[in-house]
Amino acid sequence: MPLADATAAKLDAASADLADRDSVLVAFSGGVDSAVVAAIAHDALGDDAVACTAKSETLPAAELDDATAVADEIGIRHEITSFSELDDPAFVENDGDRCYHCRSMRLGELFDTARELGIETVCDGTNADDPGEGHRPGLRAVEELDAYSPLLEHGITKAEVREIADDYGLSVADKPSMACLSSRIPTGLAVTEARLSRVERAEQLLRTWGFEQFRVRDHDGLARIEVGEAELARALDTDFVRAAREHLLDCGFEHVTLDLEGYATGSVSPAGDGETDETETDETETDEPTDRTNVLSAEYPTS
Secondary structure, eight states: OOOOHHHHHHHHHHHHHHTSSSOEEEEEOSSHHHHHHHHHHHHHHHGGEEEEEEOTTOOOHHHHHHHHHHHHHHOEEEEEEEEGGOOHHHHHHTTTTTTHHHHHHHHHHHHHHHHHHHHHEEEEEOOOTTTGSOOHHHHHHHHTOOBBOOHHHHHOOOHHHHHHHHHTTTTTOOOOOOOGGGGGEEEEEEEEHHHHHHHHHHHHHHHHOOOOSEEEEEEEEEEEEEOOOOHHHHSHHHHHHHHHHHHHHHTTEEEEEEEOOOHHHHHHHTTTTBBBOOOOTTOOOBBBBOOOOOOOOOOOOOO
């Protein structure tokens, strides 16, 4: 299906904008936002556009593999650099500005890489919907470091991003947004390599078992599994319960639970804190906390 006229006009404007630059480095997670920016940049600049993924403990290995595959789809040069958020005590503390600290370090690493490559412009995948999606401390880092956001600059919304991705034939056109692993750890509980590692292993199991929308939250050794409403019946199956209990204990958790409310964005964040994918591109998972009304006084429904 051809792009809507308004979307096509925005795409043309973004492409012309990037074509006016000598070269760009695209902060690249392989999610749909950064993939679209990379595709536009590659079309506009060819070999003068570079995608770069900043690898760290909070980026699941599977996401790095996906980023490499998507860069190959686009045909853009793909660089991988490494850093550690755990080197920053402010990040490890895991307060309400965790995403700001993470994003500052990640973008800083990408700006360093750009300078090494002789590239002046660093682009990220912030889209036009992102600034209105609640508490987004990571966007402050984008502004402070002066990263360029072509999707935001040209008013390209998340829906239009997916439309453009589909027009390019990108495999990630319908990919759900993925928040970084630290978002599974409740605010105020220190982010450690051990916690990140057991969350990653647990979520890889659920992915292997065919679940699509899920999170494994780490409440200091208690695993709280959230799955989407459409998959909740599968998670209530006794075989899954047995396997989840057995294998998540092997991952390093002390207790394993299933959240009967299912997948809810921002469910370990305090009121006002959005859980976001503060990777190098801010592939936004609009994770405003769910309003969990106190229902302890409600009577159990009977026939």
